[in-house]
Amino acid sequence: MAGNAVFEVSDATFDQEVLQSEQPVLVDFWAVWCGPCKAIAPIVDDLATAYAGKLKVVKVDVDKNGATPSRYGIRGIPALLIFKGGKVADQIVGYVPREVIEEKVNRVLALSPASVN
Template structure:
């Protein structure tokens, strides 16, 4: 039985929740992705990160099959956070074609995140 995280449709497997990404698999999961990717840079102790997390889970379901949602814990994945100049969390980076194309910093409203995701798809 599949959990809510995954579902299969006509042979395709879609992720419906953000997946954890580390320094070691960031390139494979984000840079090499054929679809746009939202990366949530966060930390366990971050209050605003906890506020944004349920919104991102809802959006991951809504955009399933169109945009991949990932999470990078900045406390355990320093290299990736430093490489992308992450100084405040939560920071959301949207990647398309392996390159960052948009950035949101802080506890951004759901409507603004959706607007940026729609732009990435357009």
């Protein structure tokens, strides 16, 4: 369920691919059976292409990878977490329009790493 610019990460690769990334990272926590996840997937794919070079976009299948969602308190999906400098800078739970996601992404991209909690 990942597009060309979107990468699948697992519990084993999460720290390297997300927390140690030089770029901010949008992480999409999803599952195959989740209807809203399927609805938001094309938006996530489009954003990955639109923000190529500025934002890394990855997906975590919560059914195959339980440790990472648990670590970040993911209780509902889809859940989008935006990481910057190895820390959660913003998050969205549930289906939202593209504009809402873009607004949060743009806000995080404008933040200096020191201003992320």
